[in-house]
Amino acid sequence: MTHRWLLAQAGDEIADVQEQAQSWIDRAVDSLPRIGIAVGVLLVMWGVSVGVRHLLAYRWRRTRTPSFAAVMSRLVGWVIVGLGMLVALVVGFPSIDPVDMVAGLGIVSVAAGFAFQDILSNLLAGLLLIVRQPFISGDQIEVDDHHGTVEGITIRETSITTFDGRRVLIPNRDVYQGAVVIQTAHPAVRSELTVGCSYDDDLEVVTATALTALRSCPGVLREPPPEALLCEFGESTITLELWFWSDPHQIEVRRTQHQVVLATKAAFDRAGLSMPWPIVTLQAGPSMSRALGDAPDAAGDDDPRDRDDAGPSPSAPGGDPGQDSEVANRPS
Structure with missing residues (x-):
């Protein structure tokens, strides 16, 4: 009796699982057209974003800096793709409430802000630098003891080439918060x-x-x-x-x-004007006088005993008559 009851229970559970799986399959088959439409919407929005990005980049390059054109056109493209993803989710899954989706994205963005604080600060600083344009590509600047020519401003960093040919990547946050010397801001x-x-x-x-x-x-x-x-x-x-x-x-x-x-x-x-060298005046004090008195005579390198032993040195016969000689006067 017990075995029959267990078999009946197992049969009921298997039937419930089969029914649930069949329901999922039916829902998937029913949602295939909507999923196809959602994919189509996403592809269309992606194509629109590419076209808009190229168009804006072309127009902005003629009126703004290359960095502004590249970054802002890319941001506009990302916004269009994000909107396309939201529309595709709503079309593919009608049960999703757009309001709840936006609220969920807000919570996710707050969590991401704490997790990626440095990245987001560099992103925001880069956007402010690009919009305000305190300097542009080709300007020569000084940032944190780095001197060079600006190559460009991206979302994360500012790239400069130093005067000795090295490339330096400086985070946008450091550039925006620090002191920047723009050497080419004025014509002279x-x-x-x-x-x-x-x-x-x-x-x-x-x-x-x-x-x-x-x-x-x-x-x-x-x-x-x-x-x-x-x-x-x-x-x-x-x-x-x-x-x-x-x-x-x-x-x-x-x-x-x-x-x-x-x-x-x-x-x-x-x-006839001169640019004199620095002149140093030495004042002879007692210590210098004692030092000079203790120093050996520059002209008397020979031992005094050698001079005594040598005696007088009269002029040698046949010597040069013009040569002076020192003779010691002694009593006879």
């Missing part, structure tokens, strides 16, 4: 050169000669005009500062500085 930058002139020279002649040398350099801009200013009294020279403006790019700044050094040296030489 000022350089300074310090020259020491002698106290004996005419200072009016010195400044006029320096200004003439500055104006003769092809890399020095006429506006703003160069200036030569006497600024302080040094230990051995009077300090003269040369201010001049040039093209902001690093190579042009270095070339102009080279021209200014050559022109200033040549102008000072022609005018």
Whole structure:
């Protein structure tokens, strides 16, 4: 009796499983058209996103920077694909409530924000840099002791090429939160050169000669005009500062500085002006006097006993009559 009851129970469970599986199969068959439509919607939206992305990139490259065109067009494409996925889910599975889906995505986004905080901060900083455009590709900047030319701004990092040919990738968060020096933000930058002139020279002649040398350099801009200013009294020279403006790019700044050094040296030489070396004055105190007194005589390297033994050294016969000789006077 017990065996029959167990067999009946097993038969009922098997029948329930078969019924449930058949129900799932029927639902799957019924939902195949909707799934097909959802896949079609997703493919169409993906194609639309590709077309829109290329169109926006083409238009923005003509009016904005390449980095802005590449990043913003890609973001628009991702937004279109995301909307296509939502529409495809709603079409393929009508039981899904769009409101619940959006709420679930909000919860997931909060969790992802905590899990990927660094990535999202770099993403947001990159978007702000691209929209605000404090600098563009080709600008020369300085960030965290890195000097170079901007190659581009991506979603995660800013790429620069240093002046010695190395590529540096700087996270966008560091660029946005830190201090950035943009060397090419203005059409000209000022350089300074310090020259020491002698106290004996005419200072009016010195400044006029320096200004003439500055104006003769092809890399020095006429506006703003160069200036030569006497600024302080040094230990051995009077300090003269040369201010001049040039093209902001690093190579042009270095070339102009080279021209200014050559022109200033040549102008000072022609005018007879000197740039003295530092002069050091030594004051002989008691300790130095004792040190010099204890030092051996530079001219008397021989032992004094050797001089006593040698006796007087009169002029040898046949010697050079013009040669002086020291003879000791002794009583006879």
